[in-house]
Amino acid sequence: MLTAQQAIDHLLSHAQTVTESEEVKTQAALGRILAENVNSLVDVPPLDNTAMDGYAVRIADVHVPGAILRIAQRIPAGSIGTQLEPSTAARIFTGAPVPSGADAIVMQEDCTLPEGQVEQVQINVTPAVGQWIRRKGEDLTAGKTALVAGTFLRPQELGVAASAGLTHLSVKRRVRVAAFFTGDELALPGEPLKPGGIYNSNRDTLLACLKSLGCDATDLGIVPDRLDATRQALRQASKGHDLIITSGGVSVGEEDHIKPAVTAEGRLDLWQIAIKPGKPLAFGAVRKSDKPEDGEAWFIGLPGNPVSSFVTFLLFVRPFILKLQGRDVIAPQSYPMRADFDWLKADRRNEFLRVKINSQGGLDLFPNQSSGVLTSASWGDGLVDCPPGEAIKAGDMVKYIPFSALLS
Template sequence: MLTVRQALDFLMGAVRPITATETISTLAANGRVLAADQRSLLDVPPADNTQMDGYAVRAADCASGDALLPIAQRIPAGHVGAELTPGSAARIFTGALIPPGADAVVMQEQCELVTGEGGDRVRIKHAPQSGDWIRLRGEDIEAGSVILPAGTRLRAQELGLAASVGLAELPVLRRPRVAVFFTGDELAMPGEPLKPGAIYNSNRYTLRGLLENLGCEITDYGIVPDTLAATRDTLRAAAREHDLIITSGGVSVGEEDHIRPAVEAEGRLNMWQIAVKPGKPLAFGEVRRGQGDEDAAFFLGLPGNPVSSFVTFLLFVRPFVLKLAGAASAEPQSFLLRADFDWAKPDRRNEFLRVRVNAEGGLDLFTNQGSGVLTSTVWADGLIDVAPGQPIARGDMLRFIPFNQMLYPT
């Protein structure tokens, strides 16, 4: 069996990223992947402006630290002031452009308004330095600079940044087209009565939700009968219009497990079984799109046990789909956190245990780590990566991978 690292490296090396592109409104680009570098159309800020409400002055006029200056003008945000004459001040508000001639802003808390018959004046009770509280033109972004590189998966903040420099449209890669189906005569759908020996098909809901989070276009073929012929028919149909086929169940070696022979008949199987717990029976291969056609859809077969399916999706399918989609980054962030539990029964495989962060910043372990216990995935905040044969003692520092890093990719 391959190690987790070997399997992941193999999968990532096999991906052929999507290259087809389209141009869409920036408003509609949330979750999409940029197809090309995006450059700013302007300097940000576009001109020198004030960071504070206060008074724009010439620093040399206030060197005494107690200057009394006439207020020559008032400059709200969105308005352009006149040139500041020597020995005067301009009342100015956050975001307003610095008038020509001024080289500093004194915040209003360091000033005192003095009214009189000769007009309003301001006492500057601070000796400013040239440049104080001024945002310089282009100090954040220079016109023509790359603000978002190709391969960026766009979030709310990237959309805001693109809009801030005037980008109304963005070139993005086509969404991955993913087909899913589920095998097992024991499966029933919620809302149907359960026959003896039947179970509800929870994996359909879990996997579809995970794929939706990754921005995929999904075709759901539902539950496929447990026969070799039906499995082959569905694989052929799914391969024609999709980049990736994902199945759940039927990947073991029993007489009723038809996924492996079906994939081998319709294409090829490149990887089978990984030294991981939960989730050893993970299959990877390709399904031909036609007789003699070298073009093929990727295939990933997940275990049928719901936790095994969930964990193997996060560890292997998620990075595969992100790279398929053209994303530059696919590895989730992880953190070292303290174990507040003991685990004295290590497995010979690489284990990924469900844990939760407690109020003291340590990790608590879900008591039942069985591969069918879906409640553990709801209770937990993430997974810990436990090396083969590694026991855990209270106080050990463990690699913790939060679910929010894997369920909602950055």
């Protein structure tokens, strides 16, 4: 069996970034992937401006604290002042352009108005050259790159685009993913449960994961545990989609039809990985038609147990989708953190344990790490990556991967 990293590397070696892009309004680009570098249309800020409410002064006029200057002008944001003459100051407000001749801003807390003198100000400090002045173009420079291709567009990136004067952005089209779920025991919430039946939690979990990554997700529902039905579902899913994901049917039992179905409808390149939870994981491709020129849809088959399905999606499907999207950062952030628990059952497989940060800054372990206990993922806020053959004792430093880094 491949290790987790070997499996990730194998998947990423096959993923090819979608080439199609579209132009959308900047306000509509949240969660999309920038398709090309964009340059700023303007300098930001457009002129030297003040970072504080206060007084614009000439350093030459304030060699020592206590200098008294005449207030010659008032400059609110959105106004342009006049040349600052010697021995004068300009009352100025945050964001307003610094008048020519001024080379420092003194914040109003460092100034006093002499009693009875409304047209004079006393400067009680000796300012440094450039103090509290934001220089023209220090944030963005007209004609220079504001955002680079492959950037995942968060609210702050949309703010940068807006400040650069951009009304529209070219973004990658969304990755199209079809999902279906196998198992005669499955029912949808609201339907009556037959004897031995369970509600399909993987449907809601995985579709939500796909949407959190910005995919166009097609729900093909529950497929009966039959080879012909599975093959038909694969043929349907391959049309118009970049990727097919399934949940269940990837083991080797008589009712597990994913492997023979994918082999019949395409090819299977990977089967089983050395992790826990989630050993059964399939990767391959499904033909879109009998014509080779029509290409293939990628296929990833996930285990049916809900925690296994969720964890393998985060570890393997997520990076594959990010590569298809053309993102510039794929690997999730991880942090060394202190384990406040014992995990003494070292396994030969790479284990991913559901944990939560406690009030002491360490990690607590959910008491039941079964692959069927989805509440362990709801309770937790991340995973501990426990290497093969290693036990964990309280106080050990471990590799912690927050769910927040795996769902964006």
